[in-house]
Amino acid sequence: MERSKFTNESVNLEVLKQRAFNLRWATIPEGVIPLTAADPDFPCAPEIVEAITRYSKERYFNYGAASGLTLFNESVANFFNVKRGIPASPDHVFPVDSAAFGIYVICKAFLKAGDEAIVFDPVDFLFRYSVETVGATAIPFGIPQQEAVNFARLEELITSKTRVICLCNPLNPTGKVFTKQELLQLGEIACRYNLIILSDEIWSDIVFAPSVFTSIASLNPEIRKRTVTVTGFSKSYGLAGLRIGAVIASNKEHYDLLMAASLHNSTIHGANTLGQVAAATALNECGYWLTDFLNHLHAMRDFCVNQLNTLEGFHCIAPEGCYVAFPTITATGKSSSEMHNFLLSKAKVAVVPGLKEWFGEGAEGHVRLSFATSKGILEEAFSRIQQSLQ
Amino acid sequence: MERSKFTNESVNLEVLKQRAFNLRWATIPEGVIPLTAADPDFPCAPEIVEAITRYSKERYFNYGAASGLTLFNESVANFFNVKRGIPASPDHVFPVDSAAFGIYVICKAFLKAGDEAIVFDPVDFLFRYSVETVGATAIPFGIPQQEAVNFARLEELITSKTRVICLCNPLNPTGKVFTKQELLQLGEIACRYNLIILSDEIWSDIVFAPSVFTSIASLNPEIRKRTVTVTGFSKSYGLAGLRIGAVIASNKEHYDLLMAASLHNSTIHGANTLGQVAAATALNECGYWLTDFLNHLHAMRDFCVNQLNTLEGFHCIAPEGCYVAFPTITATGKSSSEMHNFLLSKAKVAVVPGLKEWFGEGAEGHVRLSFATSKGILEEAFSRIQQSLQ
DSSP: OOOGGGSGGGOOHHHHHHHOOSSSGGGSOTTOEEOOSSOOSSOOOHHHHHHHHHHHHTOOOOOOOTTOOHHHHHHHHHHHHHHHOOOOOGGGEEEESOHHHHHHHHHHHHOOTTOEEEEEESOOTHHHHHHHHTTOEEEEEEOOTTSOOOHHHHHHHOOTTEEEEEEESSBTTTTBOOOHHHHHHHHHHHHHTTOEEEEEOTTTTOBOTTOOOOOGGGSOHHHHTTEEEEEESHHHHOOGGGOOEEEEOSSHHHHHHHHHHHTGGGTSSOOOHHHHHHHHHHHHHOHHHHHHHHHHHHHHHHHHHHHHHHSTTOBOOOOSBSSEEOOBOGGGTOOHHHHHHHIIIIIOEEOEEOOHHHHOGGGTTBEEEEOOSOHHHHHHHHHHHHHHHO | OOOGGGSGGGOOHHHHHHHOOSSSGGGSOTTOEEOOSSOOSSOOOHHHHHHHHHHHHTOOOOOOOTTOOHHHHHHHHHHHHHHHOOOOOGGGEEEESOHHHHHHHHHHHHOOTTOEEEEEESOOTHHHHHHHHTTOEEEEEEOOTTSOOOHHHHHHHOOTTEEEEEEESSBTTTTBOOOHHHHHHHHHHHHHTTOEEEEEOTTTTOBOTTOOOOOGGGSOHHHHTTEEEEEESHHHHOOGGGOOEEEEOSSHHHHHHHHHHHTGGGTSSOOOHHHHHHHHHHHHHOHHHHHHHHHHHHHHHHHHHHHHHHSTTOBOOOOSBSSEEOOBOGGGTOOHHHHHHHIIIIIOEEOEEOOHHHHOGGGTTBEEEEOOSOHHHHHHHHHHHHHHHO
């Protein structure tokens, strides 16, 4: 049964067309349905707006603390303790102006020119981009959708220059949720070669039963002490425009390196206070909303996967996490880019092509579709795609 | 006559003690008066809160545009056209998450390792810090409070490695407002040596008659085409916590370099949408509020300068702009740091010591006091300072 907050009627297209950028409603030709950037089409939880309104009513927006508001740091630490089994300290947490910046700051803190970092393939471009922006080299580690993770291959990629393994769990764009056993193997390798684990957990709330999410830092103290965890609030709570994420260090030494890399103490960078208030409210008060959102997404995942598998030349494995489907389309005879162009012009549906620049070489032959929208919009999109392909 | 919005009663100390960080109310021992960071003690204009509330009511905080919201870019361009006489195009404006980041981005775009930039002395540490963070060298150009600007000396400092002149106008911490004649001379030198002018105008609304503010980019097209202007909304409107500023390029070539340096297109950096809404509202609707604030500040400047000049060993020149007083204290026999410690412990008043790390070498022998507060708080502060020095 569809829950009340995630009905067709709850999507406000008029507002989305003004506000949803990054390849979405506000940036595409009228009439096109964007299943592009992973950004929900639904309004956020009302408690978040109430908190923003309450905070704003006092009319004071003074300088926030470089290390973050106590409310924010405590909410994040509490979440990781209670929900993720990580003994996180508020003193080792700080807000960042996006999970993207968090990834970049971790790379900046632990990589220098000439160093190497292991980056999954396919995976969101931000890992390679951040590694390269700080002057290091991204070494791609293939994680194909239908194969077991090849840890022997991972070990072969490690050299004397390797400093960091970039873990994206759940893995955008394939939706893979790493098992505890896989994470233990990865962590063991990181320990053996004395590597930092960058654990991007921005998708960790979006996991479909029976899959279960595990934070790698929760496994054991040896793994935890070399892990820096990063998360954000855009995927679970729709707060991308507020630009708020969090970095969770395991110890003071890492925290100090990360804070220095962030430039927060200079005020050059920092996280706005309203975003911190919004994120703390999401964590403390909006669990019920997230549960409802996840239930809706689970149904939409099943619907999308079924629909995709009826399309000739498409094959889609059900993602275990993330709200994106990542079908292979090689049997259509079209490249990712050709399929993107075809669907945009013939079906008026925008998808993300599986280009190297977006997701690495392993993405070729795929397209990515977000399903964080209503059943009605997905039905319309697939009806158009069906017709266009006939 | 004191205006209604800036009375003693309008300062809400309870909220400030929770929210005003960066060396202010929320960070100091109970009972201390912080005349430290330049951040107003008054609530912001109600129209700003109304706009935030209106925007939030829709409950959509999707990804904003990397290049900024149209509302923001147009408001900023219009402000520079109408109030500053710069033919700014919305296409060459973008939001940044603080004026501090704007300064840094300009340095990143136009300086590489080994280059040199002219940085005033004394001036806010962010200039030297940004220049050095991108690997270039900051060459200090002394601008003593009571002397004419020595442009012959400026020219002597320029070498084959010089790329940028960092102009801070009005000049924090001395409050100097550069005359049109001075700016013409500075601009002429920049043209002759083919230098970029970084014009930080975050203080440009806070100028006390008969001083008049001039944007250097308004002088002539030759100067404009080599100028990048940066501003923010924390000084005029009290929005530091929302982290919002703007960069105004003069042409597409500069704009493209600056956007690339900003990393906005990757989403690693960006400006939150609520901050953009707040800033646009400030520019479009809160001129009346700023006028009242400036009237109050003018009276507070006169009060502070008079008070400071009654203190033995202090000498204070009335600042032409900025809401900080910057007295010399050398005749007291104390260093900046000693005076800071003395006032904090004996008078329970926090000021900013004139340390090299904060303002450059030219700041030694001074302390800086912010007067963006109520008459009542300033009276109490000076009463305590008077007593402590007796």
